[in-house]
Amino acid sequence: MKFFTWINIRLVLMFSLVIFLYSFTSFKNNHRKIAKVEVRFLNNDTPFVKAETVNKLLIEKNNNTKTFTKETLVLNKLENSINQEQLIQKAEVFVSVDGVLKAVVKQKTPLGRISAENSSFYIDYEGDIMPFSENYTARVPLISGEIKNVKKEKLAQVLRTIYEDEFLQKNIIGIQVLPNGSLILENRNYDFGIDFGRMINIDRKFNNYKAFFQKAVADSTLNKYRMINLKFTQQVVCIK
Known part of the structure; x- marks a missing residue:
């Protein structure tokens, strides 16, 4: 059987042409000026x-x-x-x-803002420090108090829950960290504080707060309270 048949020669020529065209195209493409x-x-x-x-x-x-x-x-x-x-x-x-x-x-996505005497910065979605921008200021909760006493991962978890919930994002404007690591949250439109306690059962506490808020708005009783206690996951305790 002859190896150099016309069919084999055509296949070799076609294969060589494909390689040549590919190499030529790649060369032209790589040497193209950035438009x-x-x-x-x-x-x-x-x-x-x-x-x-x-x-x-x-x-x-x-x-x-x-x-x-x-x-x-x-x-x-x-x-x-x-x-x-x-x-x-x-x-x-x-x-x-x-x-x-x-x-x-x-x-980066800022979740909270810390304004201290020596430095001011955001806390981003991962819980890391994010500097301020000269071009834009984010409307996020202001964090104050003994921030060094809490783990950044847990604080970021609280901030992410607020950020990802439309109601909480509009409602919570401040977070104070107490010396024992507990949190006091500040509401946008009412004078009462929110005693969140330690950063455990985070989702359950926020769900309790949202359920309480909706009922209290309907009953027109929100202005009667000075503190809303969320420490107990089975109930919300209101202090007048």
Whole structure:
């Protein structure tokens, strides 16, 4: 049987042509000039960081991105430069087929605000410190008191529960940490305090508070109380 048949020769030629076209396309694609830079924020309702800031971080690492080719870009290096910004949680950088350098950015989410004598900052969704922004101020509960006496993970859990609940987010505007680690919450529209106790049974306590609040609003009795005690998970104790 002859190996060099016409059919085999055609297959080899076609295969070689495919390899050539693929290599040529890859070469052209890698050497294409960057047409422009685009920045997109996943949570643009809280503009802590401006697109110009992200652009600047990209340009500083590459002098002038528009003169670069796709081959010379190190995308991981660009992502790391953006992720070093303290207000950014995560960034993804890639180049589209039409030569656009794109950065998709997720900003950090502040859950609480701490204003101390020596420093002021946010607590973010993970319970870590997040600096203030010159561009935007978040409306989150103000945290005061003996913050060093509580674990950041437990405090972040309380703050996440408030943030993720529409009623609590509108209702709770302040958190005071007592020396023993207990919490006193402040209500937006009424003068009573909310004795939350220690940071245990968090969901149960907040559910009890929401149920009590709805009933007390219907009965027009909220203005009669000076303290709402949530320490006991089986009941809500009201103090006049």
